[in-house]
Amino acid sequence: MAKQVQQLDRVIIRFAGDSGDGMQLTGDRFTQETASFGNDLSTLPNFPAEIRAPQGTLPGVSSFQVHLADHDILTPGDAPDVLVAMNPAALKANLGDLRRGATVIVDSHDFTRRNLSKAGYADSPLEDDSLDGYDVHPLELTDMTVEAVKEFGLSRKDASRAKNMFALGLLSWMYGRPTESTIAFLERRFASAPSIRDANVEAFRAGWNFGETTEAFSVQYEIKPAPMAPGTYRNITGNLALAYGLIAGSTQSGLPLFLGSYPITPASDILHELSKHKRFGVTTFQAEDEIAGIGAALGAAFGGALGVTTTSGPGLALKSETIGLAVMTELPLLVVDVQRGGPSTGLPTKTEQADLLQAMFGRNGEAPVPIIAPKSPADCFDAAIEATRIAVTYRTPVMLLSDGYLANGSEPWHIPEVADLPVIDPAFATTPNHESAKGDPEFWPYLRDEQTLARPWARPGTAGLEHRIGGLEKGEGHGNISYDPANHDHMVRTRAEKVARIARDIPPTEVDDPLDEQGRGASVLVLGWGSTYGPIGAAVRQVRSAGHPVAQAHLRHLNPFPDDLGDVLRRYDTVMVPEMNLGQLSMLLRARFLVDVVGYNQVRGLPLRAAELAEAITKEITR
Amino acid sequence: MTATGTSTGTEPLPFPGLREVPGTDTAQTRKDFTSDQEVRWCPGCGDYAVLAAVQGFLPELGLRRENIVFISGIGCSSRFPYYLDTFGMHSIHGRAPAIATGLATSREDLSVWVVTGDGDALSIGGNHLIHALRRNVNMTILLFNNRIYGLTKGQYSPTSEPGKVTKSTPMGSLDNPFNPVSLALGAEATFVARTVDSDRKHLTEVLRAAAAHRGTSLVEIYQNCPIFNDGAFDSVKDNDTRDDAIIPLRHGEPIRFGREGRLGVVRDPATGALRIAEDPADADVLTHDAHAADPSTAFALSRLTDSGVLAHAPVGIFRQVEAATYDDSARDQVHVASQGTGDRREALAGLLSSGDTWTVV
Numbered sequence: 001m002a003k004q005v006q007q008l009d010r011v012i013i014r015f016a017g018d019s020g021d022g023m024q025l026t027g028d029r030f031t032q033e034t035a036s037f038g039n040d041l042s043t044l045p046n047f048p049a050e051i052r053a054p055q056g057t058l059p060g061v062s063s064f065q066v067h068l069a070d071h072d073i074l075t076p077g078d079a080p081d082v083l084v085a086m087n088p089a090a091l092k093a094n095l096g097d098l099r100r101g102a103t104v105i106v107d108s109h110d111f112t113r114r115n116l117s118k119a120g121y122a123d124s125p126l127e128d129d130s131l132d133g134y135d136v137h138p139l140e141l142t143d144m145t146v147e148a149v150k151e152f153g154l155s156r157k158d159a160s161r162a163k164n165m166f167a168l169g170l171l172s173w174m175y176g177r178p179t180e181s182t183i184a185f186l187e188r189r190f191a192s193a194p195s196i197r198d199a200n201v202e203a204f205r206a207g208w209n210f211g212e213t214t215e216a217f218s219v220q221y222e223i224k225p226a227p228m229a230p231g232t233y234r235n236i237t238g239n240l241a242l243a244y245g246l247i248a249g250s251t252q253s254g255l256p257l258f259l260g261s262y263p264i265t266p267a268s269d270i271l272h273e274l275s276k277h278k279r280f281g282v283t284t285f286q287a288e289d290e291i292a293g294i295g296a297a298l299g300a301a302f303g304g305a306l307g308v309t310t311t312s313g314p315g316l317a318l319k320s321e322t323i324g325l326a327v328m329t330e331l332p333l334l335v336v337d338v339q340r341g342g343p344s345t346g347l348p349t350k351t352e353q354a355d356l357l358q359a360m361f362g363r364n365g366e367a368p369v370p371i372i373a374p375k376s377p378a379d380c381f382d383a384a385i386e387a388t389r390i391a392v393t394y395r396t397p398v399m400l401l402s403d404g405y406l407a408n409g410s411e412p413w414h415i416p417e418v419a420d421l422p423v424i425d426p427a428f429a430t431t432p433n434h435e436s437a438k439g440d441p442e443f444w445p446y447l448r449d450e451q452t453l454a455r456p457w458a459r460p461g462t463a464g465l466e467h468r469i470g471g472l473e474k475g476e477g478h479g480n481i482s483y484d485p486a487n488h489d490h491m492v493r494t495r496a497e498k499v500a501r502i503a504r505d506i507p508p509t510e511v512d513d514p515l516d517e518q519g520r521g522a523s524v525l526v527l528g529w530g531s532t533y534g535p536i537g538a539a540v541r542q543v544r545s546a547g548h549p550v551a552q553a554h555l556r557h558l559n560p561f562p563d564d565l566g567d568v569l570r571r572y573d574t575v576m577v578p579e580m581n582l583g584q585l586s587m588l589l590r591a592r593f594l595v596d597v598v599g600y601n602q603v604r605g606l607p608l609r610a611a612e613l614a615e616a617i618t619k620e621i622t623r
Numbered sequence: 624m625t626a627t628g629t630s631t632g633t634e635p636l637p638f639p640g641l642r643e644v645p646g647t648d649t650a651q652t653r654k655d656f657t658s659d660q661e662v663r664w665c666p667g668c669g670d671y672a673v674l675a676a677v678q679g680f681l682p683e684l685g686l687r688r689e690n691i692v693f694i695s696g697i698g699c700s701s702r703f704p705y706y707l708d709t710f711g712m713h714s715i716h717g718r719a720p721a722i723a724t725g726l727a728t729s730r731e732d733l734s735v736w737v738v739t740g741d742g743d744a745l746s747i748g749g750n751h752l753i754h755a756l757r758r759n760v761n762m763t764i765l766l767f768n769n770r771i772y773g774l775t776k777g778q779y780s781p782t783s784e785p786g787k788v789t790k791s792t793p794m795g796s797l798d799n800p801f802n803p804v805s806l807a808l809g810a811e812a813t814f815v816a817r818t819v820d821s822d823r824k825h826l827t828e829v830l831r832a833a834a835a836h837r838g839t840s841l842v843e844i845y846q847n848c849p850i851f852n853d854g855a856f857d858s859v860k861d862n863d864t865r866d867d868a869i870i871p872l873r874h875g876e877p878i879r880f881g882r883e884g885r886l887g888v889v890r891d892p893a894t895g896a897l898r899i900a901e902d903p904a905d906a907d908v909l910t911h912d913a914h915a916a917d918p919s920t921a922f923a924l925s926r927l928t929d930s931g932v933l934a935h936a937p938v939g940i941f942r943q944v945e946a947a948t949y950d951d952s953a954r955d956q957v958h959v960a961s962q963g964t965g966d967r968r969e970a971l972a973g974l975l976s977s978g979d980t981w982t983v984v
Contacts, residue, residue, distance in 0.1 A: 278960035296725030470713025
């Protein structure tokens with residue numbers, strides 16, 4: 001049967017099922033196929049904190065959303081056009097997010113009375129009018145899968161587990177995805193279990209063939225590759241890009257990387273990834289707790305390594321005291337916080353931006369720490385290198401604030417040339433820098449660089465530079481313990497000034513504010529930080545395409561702010577600050593610049609929705 | 624199983640525990656290890672004796688001074704690094720073993736020492752201590768045990784005897800104390816010793832063996848606090864009582880002690896438990912084997928320590944066995960993985976473009 005081919009410029013697909021249904025894998029494979037086809041894409045995995053919540057229940061639903069387009073896109077999308085629901089709970093949990101008229105593909109096998117009741121359905125939604133307005137395709141995915149793989153002699157249970165690959169095959173056909181990489185992947189992944197391997201490959205092919213032959217789907221869609229700058233690309237998640245960025249920071253500074261870490265969602269993948277790359281001189285230490293993780297990293301930094309610790313909000317709370325010690329001892333240290341919903345244990349697998357004030361102020365005493373935030377999954381690579389540069393140059397702990405959405409979400413990454421990466425000079429002290437009263441050469445560990453105010457970094461093993469550092473207040477210059485009031489005042493101000501001076505060394509705020517025909521700019525500026533970059537960008541586009549001028553800027557450096565930020569804010573009548581918290585950047589901006597910014601705040605554990613944000617921006621413009 | 628050193632102090636350098644640490648031909652004296660900082664402990668504090676012993680002993684190691692690092696936590700004894708002219712870090716309460724673990728793992732060319740107290744190591748830092756011991760990271764931990772909190776002015780500590788009346792326990796403390804040696808042996812530490820601040824000779828002997836050990840060495844030092852817990856160790860120090868109180872442990876020697884050697888440690892043939900017997904027959908006296916692979920007997924010996932006034936306390940090296948160290952193994956993994964990496968930047972370019980890639984022209 002010849003199928004009609006319809007062109008689309010974009011589509012949002014969500015795969016949803018039980019935690020054990022392999023939805024993350026399915027979504028990831030569809031994403032890889034899409035990446036290699038050349039579409040622009042953005043993904044949003046969403047899964048429960050429980051490894052296997054009770055089967056068939058709403059809390060156990062796991063989903064993976066992918067947005068693909070023939071043009072540059074910024075977000076995983078607000079409202080899916082297609083939902084693949086492997087059971088009633090997956091349908092119920094996700095239906096409300098779909099756009100009206102969306103395509104819904106369900107595995108009708110799982111719509112038994114028992115499963116319906118577990119999901120809280122009194123009657124099957126396939127048999128009443130609750131799905132009116134959607135393009136619903138109930139398919140016997142399980143039965144068709146079992147039938148397709150019967151020759152491999154698996155139990156019915158094992159055979160039915162390949163149904164996710166059947167669904168992937170069907171969707172791959174519908175959107176004309178290349179299949180080679182998935183088949184190669186399955187062959188690698190199940191190499192040690194030939195019958196499972198063959199069943200998965202066969203289920204995948206059967207799904208594709210079903211699409212081609214069934215009358216249930218009359219249309220195949222085509223989404224052309226997106227125009228992209230020449231170069232080599234790969235799809236990358238934020239955690240992977242961050243791990244690569246840390247390795248690059250180590251290579252570009254010549255410092256061996258030492259990671260001290262304790263497993264915590266959603267940061268653990270960085271530990272897993274770095275532990276695979278010992279060939280780059282990377283040491284990974286899985287510590288007994290969060291405190292030991294950062295302690296070991298600081299010990300390694302004292303020894304001249306690039307000390308790194310990775311964590312999420314609750315872990316950051318435990319590390320506070322050691323960050324304070326790193327501030328006091330003025331040693332380079334990277335603290336990576338992959339933020340998740342809080343407070344306390346909060347929402348371990350969901351995203352949030354509510355650790356900004358913890359990063360900024362969560363220590364005793366005046367303990368300033370530079371803060372860097374990546375804006376997209378791929379940007380985690382550059383942000384990690386920038387954090388390394390600042391830590392090493394200024395001899396300071398640096399906070400790198402990623403979040404759960406960046407960590408697990410993915411996008412195409414234009415792979416950089418290593419030759420284009422910044423080179424970082426650790427500039428270790430090698431000789432004494434002072435003369436004693438008797439005229440002997442001696443080493444003063446707190447004699448600062450006049451420009452940066454950074455102190456010398458002297459590694460143990462360097463003759464003549466023996467010195468002691470610690471958490472007690474230091475005397476300026478010589479670094480010995482000092483309880484002198486004037487010295488303490490001086491040192492507190494000097495540590496603050498050192499961090500403030502980093503502003504001299506970062507780019508000015510980049511404002512995107514296209515002028516209209518009369519040469520006028522916008523009166524409303526939307527300012528964000530971190531992972532809201534995508535939704536803000538998408539919302540700004542929607543507002544502009546509706547004919548409203550609006551300016552956009554995004555902060556990578558949260559402490560210190562770029563020097564020109566105050567001027568930028570004052571140029572606009574209204575500054576709107578969307579955040580996934582209750583207004584933490586807003587508070588910092590108001591305090592620093594006395595500008596009455598307007599917050600747009602959501603803490604739903606999910607990225608902001610572009611359409612809702614666009615509406616709020618429009619309201620602000622037309623107010 | 625062979626030991627990496629003995630307690631006799633007669634074996635020649637180099638110390639296997641410090642295999643990769645560069646040595647010096649220049650003669651060193653105590654003065655070379657004395658910093659220009661004024662020592663600020665209370666008059667009569669046991670810490671002075673330990674500092675003097677360490678400063679006097681370090682030249683014996685024959686190491687380049689710049690390759691020695693002392694890391695401490697918080698407490699009176701943790702001021703120690705400021706008084707030694709080596710590299711040093713006075714860190715955070717309880718965390719010194721964690722910080723030292725990172726340093727020792729990333730730098731095989733350093734001699735790493737941790738200075739800690741009973742509150743620092745056993746209360747706030749108990750977790751780091753047991754994990755450093757089980758990992759067997761190459762470092763020497765000097766645990767100054769004065770059985771009291773000194774720097775916070777006199778609260779009871781996790782080694783204080785039960786019922787201790789202090790500022791925070793006017794009706795007597797309620798919790799049972801840790802025996803640091805038992806705790807360390809429970810964590811299967813590979814080198815565990817106990818010594819006394821006032822016995823310079825024994826202290827130096829133990830330090831020598833601890834430095835010689837490759838892996839984590841834990842040395843508990845009974846240390847008198849003249850201000851808040853004076854006399855806590857009188858029974859093992861006074862001429863009248865110490866012969867009966869100290870149970871001397873020397874590898875390969877029968878554990879016989881007391882005036883005229885009339886006391887000995889014997890094993891009850893029925894239960895296997897150890898006890899102190901009067902006038903035991905030579906054949907019944909336990910011969911100390913610090914090198915036994917199984918820590919059970921060493922643990923049983925540690926249990927002969929009184930938790931109260933120390934009527935008895937074994938002193939010496941309880942356990943000294945060779946085992947793989949965490950830091951050596953971690954460096955080995957990096958070394959093996961790095962074979963053939965070649966130019967790091969080329970390898971980085973390869974890593975970045977690994978996986979499924981596509982090219983836009």
